[in-house]
Amino acid sequence: MLEIEIDGKTLQVADGSTVIEAAHQLGTYIPHFCYHKKLSIAANCRMCLVQVEKAPKPMPACATLVTNGMKVFTHSDLAVKAQKGVMEFLLINHPLDCPICDQGGECQLQDLAVGYGESASKYEEEKRVVPDKDLGPLVSTDMTRCINCTRCIRFTAEIAGFMELGQSFRGEHAEVMPFIGKTVDTELSGNIIDLCPVGALTSKPFRFSARTWELSRRRSVSPHDGLGSNLIVQTKNDRVMRVLPLEREEINECWLTDKERFSYLGLNSAERLTRPMVKQGGAWKEVDWNVALDYASHALRDVAKTHGGAAIGGLLSPHATLEEMYLAQKLLRGLGSENIDFRLRQSDFSADGKRTGTPWLGMKIADIGRLESVLIVGSFLRKDHPLIAQRLRQSAKRGAQISVLHSADDDLLIKLAARAIAAPSQLPAVLAQIVKATCQLKGVAADAALAGIAVSAEAQAIAQSLVAGKDGGKNSGILLGNFAQQHPQAATLHALGRQLASALGGSFGFLGEAANSVGGYVAKAVPGAAGMNAAAMLKDPRQAYVVLAAEPELDCADGAQALVSLTKAAAVVVLSPFKSQAMLDYAAVLLPVSPFSETSGTFVNTEGRVQSFYAAAKPQGEARPAWKVLRVLGNLLDVAGFEFNSSEDVRAEALGGQPDFVSGLDNGIDAVALNLTASVHGLERVADVPIHFADSLVRRAPALQQARDSAAPTARMNAATLAKLGLVSGDKTRVGAGGTAILAAELDAGLPDGVVRVAAAHADTVALGAMSAILSVEKA
């Protein structure tokens, strides 16, 4: 510890602290622009110059390390003169037109200019003009306002992992720009808007639509991936105008993914369902709520009466709130159905009944960054969990050994220690090899089922990276991604992952796909012993379905199958914030419910943290919070125990109290027969869920749909597979499996042989059916 005195106040700080960190501990503000606690030190803006005793010149507080007994003066004449001098320089070439700048009112330069600037400029020469850059559909530029603090550059290089921005030219001609002809395409690009201390980088969709002081702010929670990023939802006249990160070091730090930041644009989509609708004689009719509820309750009661409760299936979105899922399952069980599931993209349910608890991350999110070795199994990590990828990127820089087992070698922008890329059918076998190699390295007995397998060099390398840590792998993590959880042998991967972690003495967990991937289990939105899971209730069509906030054709493992079964059903009751043509085709009644921004509710994130939020805006049109709709349906159907007055009541019942973390988190699994043999003939499909197609809200955010990550699906193959099929990249191909899709062939060197990568969750590829189908590919 070092002792430092700042403006007469003494404090102890850790070795290696900088003066600005010490000052922040004291609550002393030192003006700055380029400094940011999450980025490397640039010391280029010079705004944080302070006086240090015995130093002849003012020193930058951001870069000056504390020495024992140091005395710092942040408001002495020398310091203030230096700070004012820098402010004058910053302003001479900066446009002084705050009233027409989108950053006005939330601009660090504007704020600090009040304290350190003069009322009039002494600069009477020509001002600099800098050409604007096209950074893509999300970030707008006004580069003349740039003060060259390089925060955005350091963000792309250090946090996002790839230096998509740089500073070209020298001196006064210096310009921040992307590569020539390129845009900024990282899935984290929106953060540079927050980082920019001036109006050089602003939100393109939000631009000029409101002033910061006109906006109301509500805390909320991201409804997308399992991380549960904390949000500040900003509204004007009950319309969500913008979403910003709410800093939560233990969850999203100070970042948001572009999906979380810009998905709000979907809230105002023209496809919002704002009035209840019923289908009468094949024609849709907008009706009053009581008519629609009556219609829905009668339809369900009739089916239950005639065919029994088991004739009803419930497909619940994993992005629905805990309260919504809890009431939906209670309603369905009240009708006598155990056919309830929220795990819509899962295809292997053989672990059901064998799990010893609620599957979860297996650790706190913040602990991910402290692991010394990590194996990611079956995950499009950068796109499925961008902020977890970001944490691993930082820990890899600190020396953590990160390795990957997957069916696609997408660049994670993380320094990997080892990787094994294999066709989906081979993943269990390769994971088994890793388990075996690790057991050998650790000198522990491996599962008898692994006796006969030979260990490949890749598996050996991964095992070695896992045991590389200080305690021989004790501080390791085995994480199963979305692809592994959706895999046809998911239970085998689960069991092997557990074995691997226990051989290492490390942690094992699942990367939660959706906002409520843990919450769904807590809400009991899974089938009971006699019930059907999501796949079974679609494979074996039901008479009626209740669909909560999902679009089964896009959100289920087999969208084509879902369409067939839903279309066949006598009654499909849909509760949704949006309507689509598919819905109009298969549904009997459409009940408009609120998206996350218009309802109170709770998400349980992947680490089991309970995060509740209030509505940020009033529901649009006649939409109502789904928990209220379900509550009334429960009453109409005379289901017992539906006397809830608030979503808090529902939550209390679902959670049995008000815990910070849910109980019963446990990734244990009772003996499952390991299924290591793969007898696959034909081209295996590797289906990713593109980041901007993962749920119904993000699919409707126009700006995100223009991003590079939203490019139309293609049929991606490696060079050998292309050659074998007589194709070249760019060829139009007919891809078949049940139905067909016409897709362009595309070279993807990161895929294993005999594999075709075709994105799921996209209208163009619904016809191909199961995410794990065997495909035929021919030139179209």
Next chain:
Amino acid sequence: MALIDTINPLLTTGWSKGDAGWSLKDYESRGGYAQLKRILASKMSQDDVIAEVKKSALRGRGGAGFPAGLKWSFMPKAAAEKYVVCNTDEGEPGTFKDRDLLRYDPHSTIEGMIIAAYAVGAKRGYNYIHGEIFDIYQRFEEALDQARAAGYLGERILGSDFSFDLFAHHGWGAYICGEETGLLESIEGKKGQPRYKPPFPANFGLYGKPTTINNTETFAAIPFIMGMGGEAYLNLGKPNNGGTKLFSVSGHVNRPGNYEVPMGTPFAKLLEMAGGMRGGRKLKAVIPGGSSAPVLPADVMMECTMDYDSIAKAGSMLGSGAVIVMDETVCMVKALERLSYFYFEESCGQCTPCREGSGWLYRVVHRIEHGQGRPEDLDLLNRVTDNMMGKTICALADAAAFPVRSFIKHFKSEFEYHIEHKKCLVSPEVQRAGSGFFRASSAAGAA
């Protein structure tokens, strides 16, 4: 002609044959590489080599004048990976000594670098050569090939346990890459921008490893120091200012060129060696150490001796030893305008005061020169320089500010005349008469 004149030639001993005396065998015939051989054969300790350099009081010849031996002693002994880097990014207007050192005698620099690498325990070195002297870079590469072939570079040099290899790297002409940490960034393939210090290169240098970086002339002096002994070298000059130094004399003298003289030689003597003032005109001002050094008026300069301490006492810097001589035909406003333009163009743009201030200075001086000056401009210039000096990562802001402050300080009346009369105190005819260019072209026009 390589060299005009010298007293006590050391660095320039090999220059007399001009372009014909640079090769390895010429250097060896002058006693080259003997010191390296002696050090390796006698297994001289690293500390003894450094002690000898310390004794010589050799101060960095690049401009800052930091004692070379002391710098070497900062290198951590334990580190496995260390570098030696030579700074031949000679971009300071007025300086052209390192160019000639590498042109006429590249092996003295190579030998100096090998000895330095031995002393600090480095296995790899780079010589970063200014991008606008590509022929010098090519010659240095040839010299490296010769040294490698002769076993002076590479694995187990001359049969010893010491291995070292040296590579040439050429820049692209950015002045800022002459700043040592900007140079290191540039070698690493990044944009040449100075790093914040501390850490200094001795702890965190090239690729983050301990690095000794010296000027070409500093390295070139090492073999001579080891040959004659540190004490003898020191005694060539004066206390705290050891040895001889190359001065690049340019401007209005009869014989501009490089001169090697002992430290402490009177400026008057140096001026005389350079053939005196051209056309017998009166000396007006001298920039004694490269364009970033404050200008000194004639009377002050004539009292100075050419060493770090004397020039510093007079209010300027010996810098890199670029002596820019100006006679009475020079318009000081115009001269400053040119200098300010240079720093405006060469600022890297990293730090706010330099990026913004260098352009402000240039624009105001430009206005004054073009008859649009205002009475308050001189105060404004002084205020802007005040806000620049000592406020940035590297010294370029100071380099941009010093000329402005010193020109205004010593030649204020000329600036005031410019502002008041919208024209120059030195008439255009006189300026033209002082310019060789105009004389030559008007003669050509007459013919």
